[in-house]
Amino acid sequence: MSIAQRLQEKGAKVGWAKGHQKGLEEGLEKGKHEANLATARTLLKNGISLELIMESTGLSREELISLQ
Numbered sequence: 872m873s874i875a876q877r878l879q880e881k882g883a884k885v886g887w888a889k890g891h892q893k894g895l896e897e898g899l900e901k902g903k904h905e906a907n908l909a910t911a912r913t914l915l916k917n918g919i920s921l922e923l924i925m926e927s928t929g930l931s932r933e934e935l936i937s938l939q
Contacts, residue, residue: 912938 872880907928914924921935 908934908938911935915939 907930911924911928911930911934914927915935915938921932924930924935925932
């Protein structure tokens with residue numbers, strides 16, 4: 872195997888690892904957001920104020936209004 876081929880292989884492995892890590896991070900963020908939405912729905916059903924839900928979940932007023 873030539874030096875160029877080894878470097879190409881190493882670059883591919885590094886690129887795959889970075890892409891994999893980014894995908895995991897994006898998936899975790901999406902999961903956290905979905906959990907916050909589910910929590911907000913429950914709190915809204917129980918009559919909790921928008922301000923308290925916004926503070927507790929980090930969701931915007933617009934997101935909460937769209938859940939109502």
